[in-house]
Amino acid sequence: MTSLIHADEAGFFGNHGGRFLPPQLEAPIAEVAAAYAQARQDPGFQAEYEALLADYVGRPSPLFLAAGLTRHLGGAMIYLKREDLNHTGAHKINHCLGEGLLAKRMGKKKLIAETGAGQHGVALATAAALLGLECEIHMGAVDVAKQHPNVVRMEMLGARVVSITSGGQTLKEAIDSAFSVFAADYADTFFAIGSAVGPDPYPSMVRDFQSIIGREARRQVLEKEGRLPDALVAAVGGGSNALGLFTAFLEDEPVKMFGVEPAGRNLDVPGEHAATITLGTSGTLHGMRTLLLQDEDGNPAEVHSIASGLDYPGVGPQHAFLRDTGRVEYVTASDDETIAAFQLLCRTEGIIPALESSHALAHAIRLAPTMSPDKVIVVNLSGRGDKDVDYVAEYLAR
Ligand SMILES: *Cc1c(COP(=O)(O)O)cnc(C)c1O
Numbered sequence: 121m122t123s124l125i126h127a128d129e130a131g132f133f134g135n136h137g138g139r140f141l142p143p144q145l146e147a148p149i150a151e152v153a154a155a156y157a158q159a160r161q162d163p164g165f166q167a168e169y170e171a172l173l174a175d176y177v178g179r180p181s182p183l184f185l186a187a188g189l190t191r192h193l194g195g196a197m198i199y200l201k202r203e204d205l206n207h208t209g210a211h212k213i214n215h216c217l218g219e220g221l222l223a224k225r226m227g228k229k230k231l232i233a234e235t236g237a238g239q240h241g242v243a244l245a246t247a248a249a250l251l252g253l254e255c256e257i258h259m260g261a262v263d264v265a266k267q268h269p270n271v272v273r274m275e276m277l278g279a280r281v282v283s284i285t286s287g288g289q290t291l292k293e294a295i296d297s298a299f300s301v302f303a304a305d306y307a308d309t310f311f312a313i314g315s316a317v318g319p320d321p322y323p324s325m326v327r328d329f330q331s332i333i334g335r336e337a338r339r340q341v342l343e344k345e346g347r348l349p350d351a352l353v354a355a356v357g358g359g360s361n362a363l364g365l366f367t368a369f370l371e372d373e374p375v376k377m378f379g380v381e382p383a384g385r386n387l388d389v390p391g392e393h394a395a396t397i398t399l400g401t402s403g404t405l406h407g408m409r410t411l412l413l414q415d416e417d418g419n420p421a422e423v424h425s426i427a428s429g430l431d432y433p434g435v436g437p438q439h440a441f442l443r444d445t446g447r448v449e450y451v452t453a454s455d456d457e458t459i460a461a462f463q464l465l466c467r468t469e470g471i472i473p474a475l476e477s478s479h480a481l482a483h484a485i486r487l488a489p490t491m492s493p494d495k496v497i498v499v500n501l502s503g504r505g506d507k508d509v510d511y512v513a514e515y516l517a518r
Contacts, residue, residue: 124370124447127438131320134444136411137437139319140404145299148306149407153321155226160328165225172217173332176250177206181333183340183498188468196350196491198484200471200501201337201365210474210503211330211361212243212314218329220247223310230254232302233312234294236263237428238270239503240314245279255279258298260290267428269507291432292420295406315358316436319407323436330364337498338368345496351376351487354500355479356397356450357429359436361502370447378487379439380479382425383452394423396435397443397450410437426455426515427475429503453482459515461485462505474503475512 131137131153141149159165173179181202190198203211223231231248234257235241241257248255257279264271264283271281287293302311316326341349352369354362356379369375384393390413393399400411403418413421413433420433442448453461461481465473473481477500484499491497505512 124442124445125367127320127324131324133438133441135402136409136440137320137323138409139407140409141319141407144303145407148303148311149319151226151306152311156222156321156325159222159225165221169218169221169329172221173214177213177217179206179332180336180340181205183337183344185344186469189465190488192464192468193485193488195488195493196495196497197493198488199341199349199496199498201333201498203333203361203500203502204471204473204477204504208243208246209506210239210243211333211364212240213246214332214364215326215329215360216240216243216247216312217250218325219310219312220244220251220253223253223312224251226310228253228308228310230256230309231312232256232258232298232309233314234258234291234298235314236291236294236431238263238267238274239429241279241281242270242273242277244312244314245274245277248279249277256282256301258282258284258294258301260288260294261285262289263291263294315432316360316363316438317358317406317408317410317434323408323438326360327363327367327438330360331367333361333364333500334366334368337365341496341498348372348375349496349498350374350491351378351495351497352500353378353380353480353484353487353497355380355427355430355476355502356435356439357432357476358434359439361500363436363438365498365500366448377448378483379448379450380483381450381452382427382430382458382479383454384424384426385455387452387454391422392424393452394425394431394433395452396433397439398452400435405434408434408437410434411440426458426511427479429474429476430479451483453479457482459512462508462512471501472505472509473501474505475508477502478505
């Protein structure tokens, strides 16, 4: 198997991926895999999905030449893929609508998911409201308290938020809880994962739903510059926005690709960063084998990032594979570099970026001055930063 894009029949990308599930989840996940294998070949399903992307999400999102930022840096041209302009303000709506449509096609009545920071929960609750599905979001009690505004949003959109009080009361417990409710009730329920992670087919399915980003960007950059970009840059949490941008270019060898992980406060101290590909080791989480930040017992380690959407101890298996093959280079950006990038985009372009996306910007800011002005960098601006302004103001006051 030499494809950079497709998993093998068992759902592996090289040594990563697969399905690592307790017996009670095997049948429910196999049902999702079979349904998706059919849906992806069905032009009717794809047409319905694309119509929602156009009329509900507002796609295609623009590819914008950040002329002020480019001038300020004095090097390669920087283009921004404006996922921040999507309905709900980020790329997550792309795959949530895809998963919601698949659930409906399968005759399910309810979407269930776990969420850490709540961004996936909000995007999924949005899709559920639109499509007339019930929605149940499992969230650790610690996260419920920390992310109160997102809990309010989910409830306003009609979702039920279940607060999980076992163990560390964060994402891991929420995953276990949502999986076990799903296993008990899968006749009526669809499990909707929030990134290109989880057991096969989710990493491939979420990537496919996000790959609209790169298909658009490829067409747009060819229109504007008459050629392919020299480099692509995207932040990597679980990896869905990055794969969304990269997929359409993976077989174009001259296009360099950079995935940016959070170095947090300190890359040398466990618990102070979330640089999974850079420092992780092989393990299983969320039904997949992949690179993880883990303790000696194989439990997911504490992680930190100022961007709550990057605060995940695992990473999508395709990214671990793309690291192994050398096709994508994975780098890090610290909290301080990320805040500086956030401020620079605000001032040079009048765009307030999400802190997640600001990690990608931080690397583009390092890269552009090393490249000549005829070169082209495309940065995935995965989300808008309205959610982050209070936090950034506090950070800067310290
Ligand atoms: C959730 C999120 C991310 C990280 O998730 P990926 O699956 O790695 O894309 C990045 N940017 C924004 C704005 C997010 O909400």
